[in-house]
Amino acid sequence: MDSVAVVGASLAGLSAARALRAQGFGGRLTIVGAEPHRPYDRPPLSKEFLAGQMTTADLALEGEGEDLDAEWRLGVAATGLEQGRSLRIALADGSAVEAGGVVIATGAVARTLGDGLAGVHTLRTIEDAAALRADLDGARRLVVIGAGFIGAEVACVARALGLDVTIVEAAPAPFARALGPEMGTALSGLHEDHGVRLICGAAVRGLTGEGRVDGVLLEDGRRLDADVVLAGIGARPVVDWLDGSGVLVGDGVVCDTGGATSVPGVVAVGDCAAWFDPALGAHLRVEHWTGAARRPATAVQTLLSGGAAVPDTLAPPYLWSDQYGLRVQFAGHTLPGDEVSVEEGDLASRRFLAVYRREGRTVAVLGVEQPRSFTRWRRRLNEPAGAR
Amino acid sequence: MIPACPLAALPRGEALRIETDPPIAVFHTEDGELYAVDDTCTHQDASLADGWLEGCEVECPLHASRFDLRTGRVDAPPAKLPVRTHQVVVQDETVYVVPSDLPPNLPPGVRTTSA
Ligand SMILES: Cc1cc2nc3c(=O)[nH]c(=O)nc-3n(C[C@H](O)[C@H](O)[C@H](O)COP(=O)(O)OP(=O)(O)OC[C@H]3O[C@@H](n4cnc5c(N)ncnc54)[C@H](O)[C@@H]3O)c2cc1C
Ligand code: FES
Numbered sequence: 266m267d268s269v270a271v272v273g274a275s276l277a278g279l280s281a282a283r284a285l286r287a288q289g290f291g292g293r294l295t296i297v298g299a300e301p302h303r304p305y306d307r308p309p310l311s312k313e314f315l316a317g318q319m320t321t322a323d324l325a326l327e328g329e330g331e332d333l334d335a336e337w338r339l340g341v342a343a344t345g346l347e348q349g350r351s352l353r354i355a356l357a358d359g360s361a362v363e364a365g366g367v368v369i370a371t372g373a374v375a376r377t378l379g380d381g382l383a384g385v386h387t388l389r390t391i392e393d394a395a396a397l398r399a400d401l402d403g404a405r406r407l408v409v410i411g412a413g414f415i416g417a418e419v420a421c422v423a424r425a426l427g428l429d430v431t432i433v434e435a436a437p438a439p440f441a442r443a444l445g446p447e448m449g450t451a452l453s454g455l456h457e458d459h460g461v462r463l464i465c466g467a468a469v470r471g472l473t474g475e476g477r478v479d480g481v482l483l484e485d486g487r488r489l490d491a492d493v494v495l496a497g498i499g500a501r502p503v504v505d506w507l508d509g510s511g512v513l514v515g516d517g518v519v520c521d522t523g524g525a526t527s528v529p530g531v532v533a534v535g536d537c538a539a540w541f542d543p544a545l546g547a548h549l550r551v552e553h554w555t556g557a558a559r560r561p562a563t564a565v566q567t568l569l570s571g572g573a574a575v576p577d578t579l580a581p582p583y584l585w586s587d588q589y590g591l592r593v594q595f596a597g598h599t600l601p602g603d604e605v606s607v608e609e610g611d612l613a614s615r616r617f618l619a620v621y622r623r624e625g626r627t628v629a630v631l632g633v634e635q636p637r638s639f640t641r642w643r644r645r646l647n648e649p650a651g652a653r
Numbered sequence: 654m655i656p657a658c659p660l661a662a663l664p665r666g667e668a669l670r671i672e673t674d675p676p677i678a679v680f681h682t683e684d685g686e687l688y689a690v691d692d693t694c695t696h697q698d699a700s701l702a703d704g705w706l707e708g709c710e711v712e713c714p715l716h717a718s719r720f721d722l723r724t725g726r727v728d729a730p731p732a733k734l735p736v737r738t739h740q741v742v743v744q745d746e747t748v749y750v751v752p753s754d755l756p757p758n759l760p761p762g763v764r765t766t767s768a
Contacts, residue, residue, distance in 0.1 A: 283729075306731070318761075318762065319761070323761065326730060328730075328733050329733075554716070554731075555716070555717055558729065558730065558731075559717075559729075583717075585715060585716065592715065594715075636699060636700070636703045636704075636714035636715060637700075637703035637714060639714065640703070640704065640705045640712070640714045641705075644705065
């Protein structure tokens, strides 16, 4: 393979470019990115950067003096992928990039409420974070819609800035999608500990205000006053540009356990990709930092070897989050019906380690301020019970 | 030289934190080698003694950057800077650390009380 194009210039794309060079690819490397910026890190956008403790320069993902000998096409989106004698990526400025191999790394975008009101935010990019911060300064009341990790982290920063904060969640517990209802409920106390109001099991009917938001209306008729609203209702994979390309798309680009897509010479990584997870027996789109940073090395192996070796296992998904100064870590994937038990610490002290089991296998582990034992459990995931 | 612990108190595969300023982590690898590095990850405030020891590398317990205990070199982000290494000496069945004179690479927000 003498040329590779990486589409998406963020964590997964940069990690793929690094892996290409590290694995000896010496050909032409083009990196296409819709954002005008060099690759930057997103986790701090809801944490230190939003809090003003980190600058734009601190977000840089590239090392000082790092040179991947790549042609960077920043500030221009890919609009299509065509298969011919080589692969052809059409760009929004009318130009095109031809390559023998393609890495799809277009990530995800925040789901929106679809309201044009000022004061209503989502958080995905550096511009989003700057705009949210500017609005929080001088505001009194923040309503966060959706009790996921990003929403809760923003709530935490806003509390520290002195705002009155309410989180509204449609599910019966916060973090329920990621952690399951039991542990989600166990963590709801965290919010109350810090003076954040949490309203669960409440669907949002709409927003109120003219030009600028002034409240959130709930289905049960309640109305919450708000100067600023953050919609933390998840993200959707950026795959629309692949329409008509032949690349199979479901919830994200459908990939095997090595990152190969349905089109030869095309692999996909990061938040836009749903790799087949043998432990789960299903394709799963993973939206966490570590997957976007580590899996590209596997995908690049797949690409450079022409798919010769498909790994038969996959490192389990892993995420971390900072909640009110506590380190939350979760690895694996939980499904309804998993058995959960607290193995260390206790829920009341908010410092504990919980293990999820399914059919005798340990399938996931949650740690709150338990880095050491968390790592041990994480290493043992998916082993049959008793193998410890 | 700072006494860390009796050699017998640090089995292979284990790590120990000494509460120096900044703290130092001492590792005993499965191959029987002893290494010491600054305990605080260069990315954020995490204790490398809590990390996962594999060969002569330790994986940070938080975001999984791996540090080579021999050189301090980091393999992949999020950590970008190497961790400072220290010399280890074993005398009379006791493990000692000879702290480095070089400046540490502490993460933003973490300071030594002396500096
Ligand atoms: C606020 C926030 C906080 C987070 N906190 C954590 C955390 O604490 N822990 C954790 O594990 N994970 C966290 N994450 C998730 C983590 O940041 C993501 O998993 C990671 O960014 C995924 O990287 P990616 O490169 O796949 O996608 P992205 O970072 O979404 O990057 C995709 C890039 O592709 C570009 N692109 C899109 N379409 C095109 C196109 N057609 N042509 C060219 N370029 C295109 C985009 O502009 C973007 O720059 C957080 C995410 C956010 C937003
Ligand atoms: S704290 Fe060590 S890698 Fe982030």
